[in-house]
Every structure is written in structure tokens, then in C-alpha cells.
Amino acid sequence: MEFVYNLIVILHFIGLASLVGGFIVQISNSEKGVNAAMFHGALTQLVTGLILVGMVEGGAVDDELNMTKISVKLVIVLVVTVLAVTGRKKAPPQTALWGAIGALSIANIFIAVLWS
Ligand code: HEM
Known part of the structure; x- marks a missing residue:
């Protein structure tokens, strides 16, 4: 199962x-x-992130998650997804939406890596 988990981590990246x-x-x-x-990257992060959490919590891999960190990442990615769906419906320029999605996504990388 660890191999499958690692494949999902690769999809997450x-x-x-x-x-x-x-x-x-x-x-x-x-x-x-x-x-x-x-747009598709946001959806991929949401889906692969939830699968990873499901696999750890279901005992498929021997790992422990920081659920506070995961919850913060989840809230951020939900906001990113709503902004991405909103932005896809409108023609550019959507500079504010573009900037907000980029900033929040990069913030999630900092949270993922620096918050242990
Ligand atoms: C824009 C959104 C996201 C970004 C940029 C992101 C980024 C990352 C990165 C860089 C890692 C590797 C961290 C490391 O190994 O040190 C990671 C791991 C992980 N992510 Fe995400 N992630 C996002 C969304 C999510 C969401 C929504 C969830 C779950 C609801 C999630 C769950 C996980 C889990 C379970 C791991 C592996 C365990 C861990 O290191 O915490 N991610 N993510």
C-alpha cells in the first residue's frame, strides 16, 4: 500500500x-x-490531498498527520478552488483572482514544508 501512497504523493506534486x-x-x-x-491543479490538490489523508487515517500506511496543519491546508485549497471555479467562468483580465490563487497556493507550500 505504501507504493500506492507514494504514487498519490507524486500526483500531489x-x-x-x-x-x-x-x-x-x-x-x-x-x-x-x-x-x-x-483550475485542474487546484482540483488535483484537493482530491489527492483527501486521498492521502484517507489512506493514513485508514491505516493503509504507517504515518501520523498533523491534523491542524492539514485542516489549514484544506481550508486554503477550498478557497483556491472556489476562486479558480469563479475565474474560469469569466474572461481575463482577472488579475486579483490570479494573484490571490497564486499567493494562497504558495502559502500552502510553506505550510506543508515548514509546519511539522
Ligand atoms: C495548494 C494546495 C496544496 C499544496 C501546495 C500542498 C503541498 C504539499 C507538499 C509540498 C507536500 C510535501 C510535504 C513534505 O513532504 O514535507 C504535501 C504533502 C501532503 N499533503 Fe498537501 N498540499 C496542498 C493541499 C493539500 C490538501 C487539501 C490536503 C488534504 C486535505 C493535503 C494533504 C497532504 C498530505 C496528507 C501530505 C503528506 C503528509 C505530510 O507531509 O503532511 N494537501 N503537500
């Missing part, structure tokens, strides 16, 4: 790359918005 990559690639664009990479 691909979702992260898509979300933050979709943000960074637009930095010098005059019309910034929520692109498909950001």
Missing part, C-alpha cells in the same frame, strides 16, 4: 506543479487570469 506553474507562466502577461492548469 504534479497538481502543485500545475497550479503554481499555471500562475507563474502568466507573470509577464498583460491579461492575467485563471487558466486550465491552475
Whole structure:
């Protein structure tokens, strides 16, 4: 089961790359918005994160989670997902939405890595 868990962790990193990559690639664009990479990256983070928590809590892998940290990450990613869904419905420029999604996503990386 640990192999499957590690595969989901890899998908979690691909979702992260898509979300933050979709943000960074637009930095010098005059019309910034929520692109498909950001939208699908947000959904990937939400789904893979929940699967990882489910696998640990279900005893599939021998690990212990900091549930306060996970809850903060979950709230942030839910906000990011709502912003991404909102942004996908509108034509660019959506600079504020783009910036908020990027800042919150990068904040989640800091939380994931620095909060033990
Ligand atoms: C934008 C959203 C997210 C980002 C950028 C993100 C980033 C990361 C990163 C960088 C790691 C590796 C940390 C390490 O090994 O030191 C990680 C691990 C993990 N993430 Fe996320 N994550 C996000 C959302 C979520 C969500 C919503 C959940 C669950 C509801 C979640 C659950 C987990 C779990 C269980 C792990 C592995 C255990 C741990 O190190 O805490 N993540 N995430």
C-alpha cells in the first residue's frame, strides 16, 4: 500500500506543479487570469490531498498527520478552488483572482514544508 501512497504523493506534486506553474507562466502577461492548469491543479490538490489523508487515517500506511496543519491546508485549497471555479467562468483580465490563487497556493507550500 505504501507504493500506492507514494504514487498519490507524486500526483500531489504534479497538481502543485500545475497550479503554481499555471500562475507563474502568466507573470509577464498583460491579461492575467485563471487558466486550465491552475483550475485542474487546484482540483488535483484537493482530491489527492483527501486521498492521502484517507489512506493514513485508514491505516493503509504507517504515518501520523498533523491534523491542524492539514485542516489549514484544506481550508486554503477550498478557497483556491472556489476562486479558480469563479475565474474560469469569466474572461481575463482577472488579475486579483490570479494573484490571490497564486499567493494562497504558495502559502500552502510553506505550510506543508515548514509546519511539522
Ligand atoms: C495548494 C494546495 C496544496 C499544496 C501546495 C500542498 C503541498 C504539499 C507538499 C509540498 C507536500 C510535501 C510535504 C513534505 O513532504 O514535507 C504535501 C504533502 C501532503 N499533503 Fe498537501 N498540499 C496542498 C493541499 C493539500 C490538501 C487539501 C490536503 C488534504 C486535505 C493535503 C494533504 C497532504 C498530505 C496528507 C501530505 C503528506 C503528509 C505530510 O507531509 O503532511 N494537501 N503537500
